[in-house]
Amino acid sequence: MRKVMRVVNRAQCIGCYSCMYACSRTYFHIATTKLAALRVKNYAGVEGAFSIRICIGCTHPDCAAACPTEALTIREGGGVIFHEEKCIHCYKCVEACTLNAMQWDPIAREPLACHQCGICAEYCPNDVLALVEVEDDREAHND
Amino acid sequence: MINRILKIDLTKKKAEVYSDEKLYEDFLGGTGVATKLLYDHHIENIDPLSPESPIILSIGPLNGIYPIATKTIAMFKSPLTGNLGESHAGGRLFMSMYDANLSAIIITGKLDMPSYIAIENEELRFVPANSIWGQSASATERILRSAEKGIGKRSIIRIGPAGENLSLMANVAVDTGRHFGRLGLGAVMGSKNLKAIVISGNYRHKMENFAEFNKIYNEIFWTAVKSPAMKKYHNLGTPQNVLPLNKINSLPTRNFSQGFFEGAEFLSGENLAKNYLAQQIACANCPVGCIHLGTLREAFEDSTHFKTFKIPYDYEPIYAMGTNLSINDPNALFKLLNTVEKVGWDVMETGVTLSWATEAFEKGLIGTNQTDGLILNFGDAETYQKVLAYMKENKNEFFNDLNKGSAYCAEKYGGKEFAINFGKNGSPGYITGRDAFLGFLMGVRHSHLDSAGYSIDEKIISGDLNADPAEEIDMLINEEEWRFILNSLTICLFARKIYTEDLVLRALKSVGINKTSEDLKNTAQKIHALKYKIKIDNGFDLNSLNFPEKLFNVQTGRGKMNKAIVQEMIKTYTNRIKSLVETLAQ
Structure with missing residues (x-):
C-alpha cells in the first residue's frame, strides 16, 4: 500500500485557496498561491465551479517519461522527484500531464513537482483533498 | 510591508508608481491610508462625477499574508451623498493587488472612450471596450476572464449598465458575489468611461520572520476553522x-x-x-x-x-x-x-x-x-x-x-x-433600537458596519447590558475607532473576534511593524478625526442631524424611542465629534 493525493470531494471546494497557500508556504516560505504544486481553477462566469488539478502520484508518470534529461525520476510510492540541476527548462513535463497537474514556476522556469506530503489536504477546510492509501493508480480516483 | 502606490491618469493614459513611507507609518494602510489620500485630493472642490474625482483602492499590511485579511477599501467622493464615499469588498482583489506588489491605486481623469484597464504588476494597458459597454456586470466578468489571461490569479472589478448610466446608486461588482456596494462608486467609474479593471501580479513576498509568521498564520487559521x-x-x-x-x-x-x-x-x-x-x-x-x-x-x-x-x-x-x-x-x-x-x-x-x-x-x-x-x-x-x-x-x-x-x-x-x-445613504436592515440608528447617523459611512449599534441594542434587549445613554455613545465610538484599525489592515469584520488587539499587535510585529496599544488608539482617533473633517468640509452639517421622523413612531426591538433622549444623545455625540475634529488643528 502507498499513500498518494486524491481529490475526494471536488464539489465541496469553496475556492479559498488555503491548499495552495499551504503548499507555497511550506516549500518556499512565501505567502502566495503561485508556488503551489497544485491548482484550484475557477471557470469564467460559472459561479462557484472549481476544478482541482493535483498530482495523483502515477506509478508510470507521463511527466517523467517526457523529460529528456531525467530531471524527473519516479518516486517510490508514486509520483516524481525533481532534480533541479538536470532541468533544461523545456516545459515538456507540464505539457505531458493530461491532468494539468504539473505546475510551473515561470520565474525559475521549473516544474513544481508535488511531494505527496498532504499539507494541502491538512489545510482544506472542507475535506476536498486527501492523502489516501491505494494499491494501483486507478483506485480512489479523483472525484 | 508593501508601500507602493500606483497612480493612474485616465485622461493622459499615464501611470506611475511611488512610495510614501511616512503615509504608511502614520496611517497603517487600508482605510487609514485611503482617508489621507482622499483628504489630500480636496474633494470639497470636486464634482463626484467629474474627471478630477478620485477613486482610491487600498489594502493593508496584513492582506495577502494572514487568513481572513480579505478586504479592499475603496474611497471616493460619493455621488449619492456628495460627501465621503467609502465601501469595502472581499473577493480576490486584495490578493491580486498584493501579488502585483501594490498597496494602493489612485485613479483620476477620464478615458476618451469606453475602456477597461489591465494591470499586471505595475504594467498597465488601456483597452478600448466599446463591445462590452452595456453588458451586464456578470457578463462583463465572463468576457474579461477569457479575454485577459493575467500573470497570476486575476481579480476583475466592473460596473453594469447602472454605472454606465450614472445611477447614483450604482455599485462595482468584485469577482463572484462581492461588491463595493454602497455610496455609488459605480457611477464614478462610469463617469470615467471605465468599465472594468483586471488585475494580476506575480511578485513573491518572502516572509522575513518565517517561524513567527507560520505560528500566527496557524493560530488564526485553526481558530477560524474550529470556532x-x-x-x-x-x-x-x-x-x-x-x-x-x-x-x-x-x-x-x-x-x-x-x-x-x-x-x-x-x-x-x-x-x-x-x-x-x-x-x-x-x-x-x-x-x-x-x-x-x-x-x-x-x-x-x-x-x-x-x-x-x-x-x-x-x-x-x-x-x-x-x-x-x-x-x-x-x-x-x-x-x-x-x-x-x-x-x-x-x-x-x-x-x-x-x-x-x-x-x-x-x-x-x-x-x-x-x-x-x-x-x-x-x-x-x-x-x-x-x-x-x-x-x-x-x-x-x-x-x-x-x-x-x-x-x-x-x-x-x-x-x-x-x-x-x-446622511442620504439608505438605511441598513435593523430596527433594534436607538443605538443602531445612532450608529447609522454618526458613523462615517452611515453603515451598520461602522459601529454595529444593533449589537449594543441586542445586548440591552437580552438584559446583558443596562441602558445608559452616555455609556452607549462611548461604546459606539470605541467600536467604530477599533474598526478603523481592522479596516486599515484590512481584516474582514467577521473575524473581529479572532483579531483581538493582542493578535493584531503580534501580527503587525511579524511583518516588521512595531506598534503599541497606545499607538493604535492614537491612529484610530486620527483617522476618525480626518474622516469627519472631510465630511464637514463637504457640507455634512453636525448641527442639523436627526432620524427620519417615522422611526420615532415605530416599535423598535427596545420599544418606542424617547425622542428627547435621542436628540440629547445626538447632541452629545455631535459634541464629541466636534472636539475630536478640533484635535486635528493641534
Missing part, C-alpha cells in the same frame, strides 16, 4: 440573523413600519440553506466560506426547458428587497436580486428607494402619472421587476429620479419623514 461563530457564517451565513431579529421585533418590514415580518420563516437562513442553497464559496485566503449562492430555477417562456441561476444572497439584500418590500417568496426575491446584480445597483439603496416609493404611492405623493401606470404595492414582486426594468432604461423622469436614491426622491416628491436614510 462555532465562524461555522455559523459558513453554514447559514449572514441570513442566520433573519429569525433572531424577527423574534425581537427588529426586522424592517414594509418600509420600517414594523420589526416583525410574517414571512420571515420563508426568507430565513435556515429555509434558504435547506431548500435553495447551491453552495458556499470563499474569498481568497479565507477558510470560512461565507458567500452563499442560492439557486433560482426558471422555465423558458412557453417551454419545458429550464435555466438555473446562482444568486449570491446575504442578510442585507434579504432585508432590502425582501422583508422591507414584503416579499416572502424566495424565488421572487432571488429574481429581483438577479436583476439588481446584473444591472449593478447597490441592493440596499435600491430597496430603500423602492420602499419609499411604495409608501409615497400609498400616500398619494406620487401616482400612476409618474409610474407610467404601474401600481406600487408592498409584496408585489412582479411590479417591482417592472420598476427595475424601467429604472434601467430611465423610462421617464420619475424612474430616472429613482436612480438618484431615496434622499433625492423625498426631497423632490415629499415623504422625507419616511425616506429611511442616514
Whole structure:
C-alpha cells in the first residue's frame, strides 16, 4: 500500500485557496498561491465551479517519461522527484500531464513537482483533498 | 510591508508608481491610508462625477499574508451623498493587488472612450471596450476572464449598465458575489468611461520572520476553522440573523413600519440553506466560506426547458428587497436580486428607494402619472421587476429620479419623514433600537458596519447590558475607532473576534511593524478625526442631524424611542465629534 493525493470531494471546494497557500508556504516560505504544486481553477462566469488539478502520484508518470534529461525520476510510492540541476527548462513535463497537474514556476522556469506530503489536504477546510492509501493508480480516483 | 502606490491618469493614459513611507507609518494602510489620500485630493472642490474625482483602492499590511485579511477599501467622493464615499469588498482583489506588489491605486481623469484597464504588476494597458459597454456586470466578468489571461490569479472589478448610466446608486461588482456596494462608486467609474479593471501580479513576498509568521498564520487559521461563530457564517451565513431579529421585533418590514415580518420563516437562513442553497464559496485566503449562492430555477417562456441561476444572497439584500418590500417568496426575491446584480445597483439603496416609493404611492405623493401606470404595492414582486426594468432604461423622469436614491426622491416628491436614510445613504436592515440608528447617523459611512449599534441594542434587549445613554455613545465610538484599525489592515469584520488587539499587535510585529496599544488608539482617533473633517468640509452639517421622523413612531426591538433622549444623545455625540475634529488643528 502507498499513500498518494486524491481529490475526494471536488464539489465541496469553496475556492479559498488555503491548499495552495499551504503548499507555497511550506516549500518556499512565501505567502502566495503561485508556488503551489497544485491548482484550484475557477471557470469564467460559472459561479462557484472549481476544478482541482493535483498530482495523483502515477506509478508510470507521463511527466517523467517526457523529460529528456531525467530531471524527473519516479518516486517510490508514486509520483516524481525533481532534480533541479538536470532541468533544461523545456516545459515538456507540464505539457505531458493530461491532468494539468504539473505546475510551473515561470520565474525559475521549473516544474513544481508535488511531494505527496498532504499539507494541502491538512489545510482544506472542507475535506476536498486527501492523502489516501491505494494499491494501483486507478483506485480512489479523483472525484 | 508593501508601500507602493500606483497612480493612474485616465485622461493622459499615464501611470506611475511611488512610495510614501511616512503615509504608511502614520496611517497603517487600508482605510487609514485611503482617508489621507482622499483628504489630500480636496474633494470639497470636486464634482463626484467629474474627471478630477478620485477613486482610491487600498489594502493593508496584513492582506495577502494572514487568513481572513480579505478586504479592499475603496474611497471616493460619493455621488449619492456628495460627501465621503467609502465601501469595502472581499473577493480576490486584495490578493491580486498584493501579488502585483501594490498597496494602493489612485485613479483620476477620464478615458476618451469606453475602456477597461489591465494591470499586471505595475504594467498597465488601456483597452478600448466599446463591445462590452452595456453588458451586464456578470457578463462583463465572463468576457474579461477569457479575454485577459493575467500573470497570476486575476481579480476583475466592473460596473453594469447602472454605472454606465450614472445611477447614483450604482455599485462595482468584485469577482463572484462581492461588491463595493454602497455610496455609488459605480457611477464614478462610469463617469470615467471605465468599465472594468483586471488585475494580476506575480511578485513573491518572502516572509522575513518565517517561524513567527507560520505560528500566527496557524493560530488564526485553526481558530477560524474550529470556532462555532465562524461555522455559523459558513453554514447559514449572514441570513442566520433573519429569525433572531424577527423574534425581537427588529426586522424592517414594509418600509420600517414594523420589526416583525410574517414571512420571515420563508426568507430565513435556515429555509434558504435547506431548500435553495447551491453552495458556499470563499474569498481568497479565507477558510470560512461565507458567500452563499442560492439557486433560482426558471422555465423558458412557453417551454419545458429550464435555466438555473446562482444568486449570491446575504442578510442585507434579504432585508432590502425582501422583508422591507414584503416579499416572502424566495424565488421572487432571488429574481429581483438577479436583476439588481446584473444591472449593478447597490441592493440596499435600491430597496430603500423602492420602499419609499411604495409608501409615497400609498400616500398619494406620487401616482400612476409618474409610474407610467404601474401600481406600487408592498409584496408585489412582479411590479417591482417592472420598476427595475424601467429604472434601467430611465423610462421617464420619475424612474430616472429613482436612480438618484431615496434622499433625492423625498426631497423632490415629499415623504422625507419616511425616506429611511442616514446622511442620504439608505438605511441598513435593523430596527433594534436607538443605538443602531445612532450608529447609522454618526458613523462615517452611515453603515451598520461602522459601529454595529444593533449589537449594543441586542445586548440591552437580552438584559446583558443596562441602558445608559452616555455609556452607549462611548461604546459606539470605541467600536467604530477599533474598526478603523481592522479596516486599515484590512481584516474582514467577521473575524473581529479572532483579531483581538493582542493578535493584531503580534501580527503587525511579524511583518516588521512595531506598534503599541497606545499607538493604535492614537491612529484610530486620527483617522476618525480626518474622516469627519472631510465630511464637514463637504457640507455634512453636525448641527442639523436627526432620524427620519417615522422611526420615532415605530416599535423598535427596545420599544418606542424617547425622542428627547435621542436628540440629547445626538447632541452629545455631535459634541464629541466636534472636539475630536478640533484635535486635528493641534
